[in-house]
Amino acid sequence: MLLSACVPPPPVSPTAPRSQAPVPAPRPSPSAPAAPPASDWRDVPITPGDWSYAANAGGSIASFGGVFTLRCAPQAGTITLTRAATPRTAPTTITVTTSDGSRGFTGRSTSAGIEIALPAREKVLDSMAFSRGRFAIASPGETTLYIPSWTEVTRVIEDCR
Numbered sequence: 077m078l079l080s081a082c083v084p085p086p087p088v089s090p091t092a093p094r095s096q097a098p099v100p101a102p103r104p105s106p107s108a109p110a111a112p113p114a115s116d117w118r119d120v121p122i123t124p125g126d127w128s129y130a131a132n133a134g135g136s137i138a139s140f141g142g143v144f145t146l147r148c149a150p151q152a153g154t155i156t157l158t159r160a161a162t163p164r165t166a167p168t169t170i171t172v173t174t175s176d177g178s179r180g181f182t183g184r185s186t187s188a189g190i191e192i193a194l195p196a197r198e199k200v201l202d203s204m205a206f207s208r209g210r211f212a213i214a215s216p217g218e219t220t221l222y223i224p225s226w227t228e229v230t231r232v233i234e235d236c237r
Contacts, residue, residue: 117173117212123221127228136235138228144213144221145188146229148236154193155201155236161189161218171214172200174207183215190215196236205230 125141135148143160159170164185170192171180179200183190194201204211204225213221 120222122224127226129228129231136232138232140223144223146232148232150236153196155196156191156193158191159189159213173212174203176203201233205233
């Protein structure tokens with residue numbers, strides 16, 4: 077036993093350095109899923125803007141966000157709808173969509189956009205006034221407008237009747 081104490085301990089064999097496992101690349105955090113396109117025009121966000129109303133001796137006008145107006149011409153018994161649009165040389169259509177349905181009209185290009193003049197008793201005007209919260213104004217090549225059906229619409233219509 078004493079002899080074993082005089083023997084130096086066996087040399088420690090160097091161990092091969094441990095290979096480290098590769099650090100996994102950080103996973104990208106999931107981005108918020110894109111909102112699915114609205115399947116119904118009534119679910120699309122309202123076009124930004126507010127209604128304004130003005131009356132004068134020549135009639136009344138309601139304007140929404142500088143992109144849409146209703147103008148009463150009481151002498152002519154008409155209400156003109158005008159939507160801002162790029163200038164055109166040919167007539168184009170304006171489609172008015174309400175909770176009652178859709179109706180297309182042939183419009184003419186003016187410096188203000190595309191306009192249609194309707195008889196003051198045209199049924200689509202009532203549909204716009206009483207549409208459930210909003211109506212839509214569409215024209216080929218233009219962004220569809222989703223406009224709230226506020227009291228200004230009704231005021232202009234009533235001014236012309």
